[in-house]
Amino acid sequence: MSTDHAFPPGFLWGAATSAYQIEGDPLADGAGPSIWHRFSHTPGRVAGNATGDLACDHYHRAQEDVALMANLGLNAYRFSIAWGRVLPDGRGRVNQRGLDFYQRLVDRLLEQDIQPMITLYHWDLPTALHDRGGWLNPESPAWFADYAQVLFRALDDRVAAWVTINEPWVAAVLGHLEGVHAPGHADAFEAARVTHHLLLAHAEACAVYRAIGAHQIGIALNLEPQYPASDSAADRAAADRRDAFINRWLLDPLFFGRYPEAMPAIFGPAWPDFPSADLERIRRPADFIGVNYYSRGWVQADPSAWPLGATRIQRTDAPSTAMGWEVYPNGLTETLLRLKTQYGNPPAYITENGAAFEDPAPVEDRVEDAHRVAYLRDHITAAGAALQEGVNLRGYFLWSLLDNFEWAEGYTKRFGLYRVDPEEQRRIPKASADFYRKVIASNGVGM
Numbered sequence: 232m233s234t235d236h237a238f239p240p241g242f243l244w245g246a247a248t249s250a251y252q253i254e255g256d257p258l259a260d261g262a263g264p265s266i267w268h269r270f271s272h273t274p275g276r277v278a279g280n281a282t283g284d285l286a287c288d289h290y291h292r293a294q295e296d297v298a299l300m301a302n303l304g305l306n307a308y309r310f311s312i313a314w315g316r317v318l319p320d321g322r323g324r325v326n327q328r329g330l331d332f333y334q335r336l337v338d339r340l341l342e343q344d345i346q347p348m349i350t351l352y353h354w355d356l357p358t359a360l361h362d363r364g365g366w367l368n369p370e371s372p373a374w375f376a377d378y379a380q381v382l383f384r385a386l387d388d389r390v391a392a393w394v395t396i397n398e399p400w401v402a403a404v405l406g407h408l409e410g411v412h413a414p415g416h417a418d419a420f421e422a423a424r425v426t427h428h429l430l431l432a433h434a435e436a437c438a439v440y441r442a443i444g445a446h447q448i449g450i451a452l453n454l455e456p457q458y459p460a461s462d463s464a465a466d467r468a469a470a471d472r473r474d475a476f477i478n479r480w481l482l483d484p485l486f487f488g489r490y491p492e493a494m495p496a497i498f499g500p501a502w503p504d505f506p507s508a509d510l511e512r513i514r515r516p517a518d519f520i521g522v523n524y525y526s527r528g529w530v531q532a533d534p535s536a537w538p539l540g541a542t543r544i545q546r547t548d549a550p551s552t553a554m555g556w557e558v559y560p561n562g563l564t565e566t567l568l569r570l571k572t573q574y575g576n577p578p579a580y581i582t583e584n585g586a587a588f589e590d591p592a593p594v595e596d597r598v599e600d601a602h603r604v605a606y607l608r609d610h611i612t613a614a615g616a617a618l619q620e621g622v623n624l625r626g627y628f629l630w631s632l633l634d635n636f637e638w639a640e641g642y643t644k645r646f647g648l649y650r651v652d653p654e655e656q657r658r659i660p661k662a663s664a665d666f667y668r669k670v671i672a673s674n675g676v677g678m
């Protein structure tokens with residue numbers, strides 16, 4: 232057995248999900264609607280006009296799903312809390328029945344020795360707050376801090392780690408610049424302010440946590456290394472711009488208290504002059520950085536492509552997933568090494584890694600997803616290689632436990648270790664579930 236990529240004792244092996252993608256029944260027990268409930272119920276916004284009304288029915292099947300996690304041997308599980316279940320109006324009154332669901336879930340996880348990692352915000356802003364300006368409202372960081380405080384007080388005695396915001400870049404760019412995610416805005420003047428308020432929300436929640444919390448708190452970023460499609464100066468400059476736009480836009484304020492100098496050039500007049508005091512607050516050190524890694528960008532200069540003058544092109548000479556994302560495991564090693572060499576080697580978790588493939592149909596209640604097994608083997612090996620180079624990596628959370636609602640793609644893209652069809656609600660194991668069970672049992676790939 233190879234020991235090259237054995238992981239340290241205590242390394243966390245988890246799986247990740249999010250509320251709107253798996254829970255279903257989003258308005259149950261007094262919950263308030265989210266922008267994703269409104270967006271998915273708007274015809275034409277989601278593939279097949281799918282919604283999260285059913286999803287994986289996890290709200291009613293949590294006990295069954297925790298048993299699946301225990302059977303896999305997970306020692307950790309990352310999930311998000313639907314803000315509107317706990318605070319139906321986004322602020323003020325607490326909906327105890329909504330909070331009770333998460334209390335029960337945490338207790339069930341602990342009964343199975345599975346450490347909860349809770350994401351406070353995974354894109355499902357209550358519509359009540361959106362209707363007050365949402366993340367564009369300068370009050371939004373305070374709304375988030377108040378919501379976070381309710382959860383810290385209710386659950387911090389049993390929760391090992393908190394993630395404040397999942398992928399602020401996606402929430403801001405896909406939701407406010409490209410308009411393909413909730414709330415469906417396509418306004419150049421919104422993305423920079425939304426990102427800034429999300430980062431301030433992270434900072435305010437960390438400040439609250441410093442006063443009352445006893446464990447760890449961090450943020451999860453979608454990080455994607457960018458490579459020029461050729462060694463031309465134009466393509467190299469385009470890759471640098473896209474690196475600033477996707478990676479450094481978030482990393483630099485969080486670690487250095489400043490935005491990349493490329494941002495005002497990228498956004499022009501749509502880039503506000505942010506107060507330095509804000510950046511000082513954002514730079515407050517969290518306890519860890521969460522890395523959501525899927526692929527790399529292969530970048531070509533394209534003057535017609537606003538705002539970057541660069542486009543990510545699909546490589547025809549490399550394998551890709553059903554999302555059209557190149558399979559590039561080395562990019563995970565390189566991304567993790569970058570955190571070590573450029574950002575001070577902070578404690579890090581891979582808070583998401585996984586792949587969608589056109590899985591074969593189940594045969595005798597099993598799905599032979601060889602592509603996903605290969606993807607996971609190569610990426611877990613890549614994570615081990617980063618560890619060997621001294622990266623401060625603490626855990627790996629596979630995206631995802633279950634096939635689920637993949638946002639604008641609806642249910643057409645399957646990332647799960649278990650196949651789930653909303654209309655049937657069975658959990659059909661895939662070969663990748665068996666593979667991951669073995670990885671966890673041997674604490675590394677080693678095969």
Ligand SMILES: OC[C@H]1NNC[C@@H](O)[C@@H]1O
Binds near residue numbers: 398523583630637646
């Ligand atoms: O696209 C796969 C995943 N990426 N990160 C955020 C999750 O909500 C997505 O399902």
